[in-house]
Amino acid sequence: MVSPLYILGIGLGIAFLLPLFEKLGKKIPRIITLITLMVFTLIAVSWVVMISGAVDKFPVIFNTIGFKAPFAISLQVGLIEALVLVMINTAALLSGLFLSLRKDSHWEGKQIVLFLTLVIGVNGLVLTRDLFNLFVFLEIVSISMYALIASNDEKHAYEAGFKYLIAGSIASAFYLIGVIYLYRFTGTLFIDQIVAMDLAALQATHPGLVFAIALIMLGLLIELKPFPSNGWAIDAYEASDPAVSAMISAVGASGVVFAFYKISSLFPPEMAEIVVASGAVTFVFSQLVGLRQKRVRRMLGYSSVGQIGIIVMIIGLQRILKIDDAQMIMSSAIILLGNHIFSKAGLFWLSDIFDQEQLRRVRRRPLMIVLFGVFLGSLAGLPPFPAFWAKWRMITVLAESDKLFLIIIILLGSLFEAGYLFRWFTTLLRDESDPGDIHEEQIPEDIPVSSSQTGVVSSTRALAALAENAGSVVEELPVLSVEDPTAAEKRNPVVLAVVAISSVIVIAAGVLLGAEFLRASNELLLLIPVAVLTAGILFDLLHLPHRIHLILAMAGISFYSYRILMGLDGIYLVFGILFLTGSLIQMISLYVKKSLHFGLIPMITALILSLGNLLISTTRLGFFFSWEMMTVLSSLLILRGRKASGAGLRYLLFSLGGAYSMLIGLMLYPDFSLLLQGVRDVSTPPVLAVFLISIGAMVKMGSLGLHIWLPGAYAEAENEISSLLSSVVSKAGLFLLFVTSSLYLIPLLPSGNIPVSVLLGWIGAFTALAGAFFALFQEDIKYTLAYSSMGQVGYMLLAFSLMTHLGWVTSLYMAVTHLLFKALLFLAVAGVLYRTKTRMMYQMGGLIKRMPISFITVLLSIIALSGVPPLTGFGGKWLLYTALIEKGWYLQAGVAMFASAIAFLYLFRLIHVIFLGQLKDEHRAMKEAPIGFLIPQVVGMIVIMLFSMYPSLLIGPLQRAVTPFFSESIIWEGYTVFSTLGYWNGNAVMYVTIGVFIFPLAWLLLMQRKHTRMVEQFNIVFAAERPDRPETTHFGYNFFAHYRRALGMYLTPWATRWWTGVVTLTDSLGGTMRRIYTGNGQTYAFQIILYGTVLLLLLRGGF
Amino acid sequence: MIKRIIIIITLIGLSFVLLPLFLNMEDAERLSELSQTYVTEGAEELGTANLVTAVVVSYRGLDTLGEVAVLFAATAGVTLLLGTKKKGGSVTDLLEERRGGSELLNTGAALLFPVLLLFGAYIFVHGHLTPGGGFQGGVVIASAFVLLLFIESDREFSHSVLHSLEALSGAAYVLIGLIGLWFAAGFLDPRFLPSGEIGRLLSAGAIPLIYSLIGIKVGSELIGVVDSLRRRS
Amino acid sequence: MITQLLIILGAALILVGFWGVLTRKHIVKIIISFSILDTGIHLIMVGIGYIKDGSAPIIDQEMPVSRLAGNVVDPIPSALVLTAIVIGVAVTALMLSYAVQLYTFYKTVSIEQIKELKW
């Protein structure tokens, strides 16, 4: 085994000699340094290999000068040291490569020397077991950083460096005082010897002992930048050369973190608790302040501080928890550290490349997007990156130790962080034409409305603060058009390769960890989406033709579906068919696209597979992993839309919030896997868990109050994506409800016997109503459809919450039929939009002759949707009302009835405004939608007709799926279904309806014939309308204005307001918080001393 | 004013909390176990008369190597910050006006310079016998050069000689450390040379050698620091 | 007694140093305060190493090896202070370089006017 002394010895020797090497040639020091770093890395790797072969023989202590540990300074190499050093040295090596390969690299002379001393110092910090030696290495690290911060010779860097220097000096002073007193009290500086002592007994004779330890702790803690005494560090991240910031954040901070871990074994429990609190506060508040940040590097600074905060928290926790838990949670800290090292360094590097290439947006640079996505995702703790697994483990441990509050802190902080990181992402991805706004609901404003109503109109303003930030994140970057003409020359693929290595490390680590975590429960299959995604992205990067890729993907999905569906039954099978077959059919429409659409197919494929995985996951982890994958992938897909940056961000945040809520619920409810397996008589869960889980489901379904993300997401996404999201993905929420159904039977209030499901039912009913209302006033066709989906899912929620056989059958029935007709509608509309290039209904009209098949599809779907006979929707409504009345929910039935009446109003408009009326001039030469859109439509129509004629085809299997849960309440006789209240025969309804329609039609045609005069379509007499601009005179424009006036205050967007309030509050909280960062170095010094004093006072309270 | 009061309160709070550290600290009656061992066995084991040197160079040799590295990094840092091609605008040599001291000063300095050099060398060579050692000797050597600077401000030191001296002495220090690892009991072990008789110049193994190298390195580094701080932008 | 004295003195110097760091506006004064703070810490360290009636841990005619124990001060804190002093001067040199460069860029020596980075 290679002695660690070689790292320190040879490293320092080479550092000393570098000035001489420089005389041999300018490039020579670079090469030598890189080789040295490589050797460091290899040594560390060799340790890891060796140790993992014989874990019980380690850690090994290496002594200097041949005396045993307390007599001479010693170094220790164990698994954890080796792992941390591998990560640190690899990051340093990559940093070195980046520094020497980037454009106009000035990496030479003293910069290289200081770089090397920094790395050696960090190695020493990790290895040494002597408290004073630790101080010496700390100073090597600090001094190298102090000097490197200003190495770019910028005004602000000098300012930041000086502040850093002040803070560091105060920290060193604390540390030094602590060390000398600890020597006084214990007579040694060797950490292990002190740990072995009976510190409690020693405390009795030396009352100062705990303060000596506290000062040491404080010295290191300050170096770890605890909130609120960390302004100096953030300044440094912002002002120095990004490559240096990467080093400080990734390498320097990691060394200090490890040193902190090392001394943590001295902490008494009270101190450990203070450390936990400090870390938690730092994590949450740094992220909160980060929300307000518009300057990218400063934002990354806040993120760095927060990440370190969470690790500090874990280090404190491992002193408090039981020994097994402590090891578990410490392993998550190591993972988080590695995750932080590589992704934060990667982001700093990317921000540097941005400066160098003067980029503003990356929309057309796939590799950059991928790199950004990987780093941001891993920082935010999204699957499949390492931080996801680490946080999972952490939360599991915390849940077992009943530390719910900390879980909430962690998830809240993660949510904030995801918020600002992805705001940056969306800004970078944004198209030039994208206002970066949340969404642009088009509701005419030209009628007098009270001020309370205008909220609907300008729900754009709703999340104004967020949107404004989104617009200005990159303001400070040099403003240039998307692609600078010379950008091609400026690109430096070699540097990108360095960054790419970092991202590959992150991905590989994530996948390996995932395999490790999922292997325990035999759920390795769940990683398929990740593999597919990676392979697909590679295909795209290699420019595999779109259609070949599509066919491959569909074949893969078919195979997967075949394998999975074979093993499912009951409700799972219903949802399996819904998810897999439903999406597969819709994928056909992607065939229309000809050229490569980067990432489209891989992401859709992975999304569908993740949905499928929900069905086969057997544990909490597996379920949550698939759920999160689904969330992330669908928000990325939404982001592909041209103006979807705001909508995508909002979708992501709401979904993550929902997922975290669900996660807490799952954690409160340890028997979840039993529940997933359909065991119903589980012990009574806490009501809180039930609420949290159901919130998770309802966010995904877009239930009233949690629907804010929905319209923008469905409307601004690409058409195929909208279709998939609204018809398939939203059902995942329903699926969650079904598999956790028994939770909703518990009482809502401790006293009464009203179950939670009643509440859900009301929410469902009002969602249906609100969806219909919102849809009514839209001019934008996609918004209409979006709100319509929201309403429809509300019906399903209502039916589900009945908790009766008929209710469940209804819910599932509606889920399937909604999939059919909403997919049809979206696809038909997609075809229309594809041809007309506009989404405003009043800009269309008279398309019936141009697009007859689309017309028929829309007609059929809206008949199905609105619930009039004879199509499937009628069956759904019939079942729904029957079930509601059977249960005695008359009020809900009334609401639902009202909602469907309104639904008819907006649906009728789809036909009326788009397909009837006057054809626009510019649409005269238009053709029918492309065949790729039409095939799924025809298939869908056939299926709808089939189900309408023979409802038993659908209801039968659903009924059997539900039977294990409830006793049957409906009976079949032939094609007639009997419930307790009546019967329904699909065939008969069909014939009667057709009869009813044909008779008047025939009568009309016969009787009216002689009165009818054929006119040309462009005859102005027709419909007496002005055919052309301004559009506001179009008859379809603002069609339901009168209803708006009549409905008045009922339309006030309460939910939007509430969420606006939440966002504004959070935002201004962050804004207030950051006022403490005055910029004055002296104030920062005071904050540090005050922080120290307060911590010490707290500790004194503990004694 | 309120700010000052808050600061006073904070500092009072800090001292109040740390009172257990500051009060009732009587003189220790005896050495800690660790230093007891150093004191009783150190002379025999390493052959140094000055036990502080034994601790500095051997027992806590890694600290000292680190310390040299700290100084090295600081020198590099100062040079980097105040280096030659800076944006900060050009200022003429700040000692220009005082250039060319009196004849008396020049002569005095010329006489004193070698004396100081010798004295510095004496200090670090005798580090294992008398108080002082590499660091103190190094400073004395540096001060000899500082003296030259005071009287002849436009004097340019031969940087390549300085750099080579610094680099080679540092590398030699590390090399000796490694020789200890290979030929004696561990890294920085000075006992690959005979420890000799206590009190003699040539005793204590490689300790005088190490301290001399440290002296040269520290001296040249400090000259570098002073020189960088002096030179015009 | 001597330990106590040195420690009190050291603590007082540390407080003076902190006071200077927190209240002086002149950056050079702040750096001076830091070096006073350092001196205070060194005093404490030496004070802790002091042994009752101890002399320097150096062997010579008056102090043969056999008499060492019990009559000399602890060599370890001395060694530590040595290191701390050198580190102190290294940090001071860096601070001063920063002060020079800050003046060059900001044309001020007042720390209150050097705050362009904030929030």
Add this chain to the structure above:
Amino acid sequence: MIVVYILLGLMMLIAAVAAIQMRNIVSAIITAGVVSLIGSILFLLAGAPDVAMTEAAIGSALTTVIFLFAWSRITEQMKTDKKSSEHDSEGGSND
């Protein structure tokens, strides 16, 4: 013996406070050097000649020298700045 300690200690404290309160930077630097110098006497008395030497050479002498060099560099710049903007100069910006 104790009296010597106390006396030196008091001198040191007074010098330290003075160094911080003084308006003239050069005097402040030199006074701070004096603090270190007295410190080194204390170290010598307390049986730490090695530390005393180091403190005297480094803490007191060398530190003072680099302070003075750095400060003279700053004042030099102040002078040239003043020359270049004679009309709006407002006098001593020492403190």
